[in-house]
Amino acid sequence: GLRLYRPKEVLKITVELLSKARSAETSVFHLQNEGGPGDPDQRGTEGWKITPAITPKEGDVVIPKCNPDGFHETSLEYELDKAGVKRVVVVGMQSELCIDATCRSAHTRGFEVTLVEDGHTTFDGDNKTAFEIVESCNNGLMEIADLKPAAIIEFSAT
Secondary structure, eight states: OOOOOOHHHHHHHHHHHHHHHHHTOOOOEEEEEEEEESSBBBBBTTTTTTGGGGGGOTTTEEEEESSSSSTTTSSSHHHHHTTTTOEEEEEEOIIIIIHHHHHHHHHHHOOOEEEEEEEEEEOOSSSSHHHHHHHHHHHTTTTTTHHHHHHGOOOOOO
């Protein structure tokens, strides 16, 4: 019964950024949340599967996670270091949870962080609309992340 804020737009942005990244032959990492028993994103359920429009391609790295912070008890930092990545470009969901926690954790670990300001989404909360949560996330991360609209983001292999 929950509705995502701007799901089609965020998916389109993600598809376009993946295409740009792959064309530039940069590394692509997918963090796939694995919810617990009964959660909508429980491993093996429809809600857990990666949306077909952004299905990982050969060479992409898929990292399962069970925590909002994509670095917590995952191989993400190892994989980024192995690939020589210094800057991460972040898109996805949920703004106030996974996006916020992963951006902060990346920054703490010394990565430069670009948050795609129009490339993340969430649901309405008890006291805020999804729009307000997205804006709050952007505002809260501007001290540690370079906020950019998707249209101006470019990738290079170096």
